[in-house]
Amino acid sequence: MATHALLQRLRRNGALERLDVTVIGEEPRPCYDRVNLTSCFGGVPPDDLLLSPVEWYRENGVRLRTGVRATGIDRSRRAVSTDPHGEIRYDHLVLATGSRPFVPPIDGVDLPGVFVYRTIDDIEAIRQHAGICRTAAVLGGGLLGLEAGKALYNLSLQAHVVEVAPGLMPRQLNAEAADLLREEVESLGVSVHLLRRASRLEQDGAKVVVHFARHDPLSVDMVVISAGIRPRDELARDAGLEVGERGGVAVSGALQTSDPRVWAVGECASVDNELFGLVGPCYEMAEALADNLAAMTQGNPMSARFHSGASASRLKLMGVDVSTLGKPIGEAAAASVLVRRGDGYCRTLMVERGRVVGAIGVGDWPERERLSGLIAANRRVSQRQLRRFQRTGAVWSASEGASVMEWPAAATVCSCLGVTRGDLTDALQAGAGTPEQLAESTGASTVCGSCRNLLCALCDQPEVAVGAKGRGALLGASVFAALVTPVLMAYRPSRFADTVQSAWRRVDFLWQDDVAKQVTGYTLLAISLLALLLSLRKRLTRFRLGDFNLWRGVHGVLGAGTLVGFVVHTGMSLGHNFTFALGSAFLLLNLLGAATGVAASMESRLTGRWGRSLRAWRPRLTRAHIWLFWPLPALVLFHIISVYYY
Ligand SMILES: Cc1cc2nc3c(=O)[nH]c(=O)nc-3n(C[C@H](O)[C@H](O)[C@H](O)COP(=O)(O)OP(=O)(O)OC[C@H]3O[C@@H](n4cnc5c(N)ncnc54)[C@H](O)[C@@H]3O)c2cc1C
Incomplete structure (x- = not known):
């Protein structure tokens, strides 16, 4: 997916015309939407998941080599060896090899009826086997495990999700949010088994028996292993490139590896020893790299950087909205954690020195976008707002909720230059579509800049951090x-x-x-x-x-x-x-x-x-x-x- 984002951005910034690009992929199809893989269980044809049709690559001068595996990198000769396509020479090489499913080192993981869940081919294999099954176990209660559980549930199987931690999605959710998610998942008819570590898998006729260290075994017709992912960094390791402490190809903020001619993006890249398992940061990396490659081809300095700071994800797991914003719960040790559990929702704020640094929501959360902007802009919240959150689950009152779009036309937006909401609407209607264009045509936000985010809201763009020096x-x-x-x-x-x-x-x-x-x-x-x-x-x-x-x-x-x-x-x-x-x-x-x-x-x-x-x-x-x-x-x-x- 990162490769596709890279190509798209290279096309938009004009660099694709200047570059001679070859894409090598071991899967039989070009880049596809892995995030919506589960929809294939519902009958969506695999080709509908393609992010661009094969012709797109041809039309844009990109040489596509599908079903071809890169087997080694000779950095001194700047060549990639492939199977079965021989050697491909490069001036610059981008690694976007993603991750592989982590399979725990226990007996029985290679039995028939045991699967992983990563590619369209995996889905095809699971789907075919599920036709003769009634029960299934998913090992792993993280994001992908729940996706797999939902897929099996959709195939009318009685599904069990087994998790070693005390709660579902342990990397993203706090205990209260995980509890609510478990309740919602179980209400669909999927059984959740927490604090269970599978010790081995055993064949028993047509059944697979999952044994646990301290609990009764679970006998099912099929097993899907979804115990996490590991970056595919083997090419980089073999080529002597630096890797991160937790694996992954080590890259700088400019996405450059320890070899200036080799770059890495997506789940295989490690930035400041951090790995990324969601598509959002992978796309951000790809876009930053595309801008740097474009700058390089024109002899300009490479200034685009990937910042691993605030991240946001919104997932629909078994019909339940799960949002995480900003710092993950494990990285906000110094923060005070405020939890509000209401009817069908659980919302958590992590607050550090008067600022919300992270948020977790299970269930509906109308303020999600606004909170995301608040975290990105690193703005303070008042004690009153935090008390309101604990009382009602909302940070802002109804009167604070009115967006700048709903302000009266005479209301001042830029108080430095007296620009009103009406002036800005006129400029929008005259064709100014971005905060920069609004600033240019009205002068708003060009003095102290404190109204910049109101301009962003008018243009329906995410908020930015506004300098607060002095x-x-x-x-x-x-x-x-x-x-x-x-x-x-x-x-x-x-x-x-x-x-x-x-x-x-x-x-x-x-x-x-x-x-x-x-x-x-x-x-x-x-x-x-x-x-x-x-x-x-x-x-x-x-x-x-x-x-x-x-x-x-x-x-x-x-x-x-x-x-x-x-x-x-x-x-x-x-x-x-x-x-x-x-x-x-x-x-x-x-x-x-x-x-x-x-x-x-x-x-x-x-x-x-x-x-x-x-x-x-x-x-x-x-x-x-x-x-x-x-x-x-x-x-x-x-x-x-x-x-x-x-
Ligand atoms: C079932 C599922 C559901 C998901 N749901 C979500 C979601 O809801 N939200 C979200 O944010 N993220 C989700 N993700 C994660 C998201 O799909 C990934 O973050 C994203 O695909 C990463 O993109 P990538 O380009 O780094 O890796 P990939 O998309 O995995 O692409 C890497 C490609 O490189 C190929 N490759 C690897 N090594 C070689 C080699 N040596 N030679 C040739 N080719 C090679 C691989 O076969 C693969 O096709 C989901 C993932 C899965 C599997």
């Missing part, structure tokens, strides 16, 4: 300013008593001494000018140096710093007449800046009504913040002149 600093500084400014506005200081002064050696020296006052005053002015300069990063569209969010964070911190400067310079006294006007305008400017900062740092964290209100209010607060700034230069100038003059 947002924490902005929020901290804004909250500080919001708390301190009202105190400074309300507080009226009185002179220190002489006794205090002599004890503390003149604490009011800073705002009584002329030289000290000048030093603190000009320092305050310098900090204010610096903060002003940084805000130009937003207004001057040509000035694109550095990350906007970082600049804005620094602007907020400097703004909060001017409050400290204000206290040091004035001793918290607002003075009289023009000095009072200057002090009041300065504090009001800070207060509005603080409110804008809180809104800017919170709007992308909040969804629903609150998020929308903040997006609507932020441009107004920003405008008021800017208007209030304008009288300040005149007031400051007058203040300086009056100090020297009088």
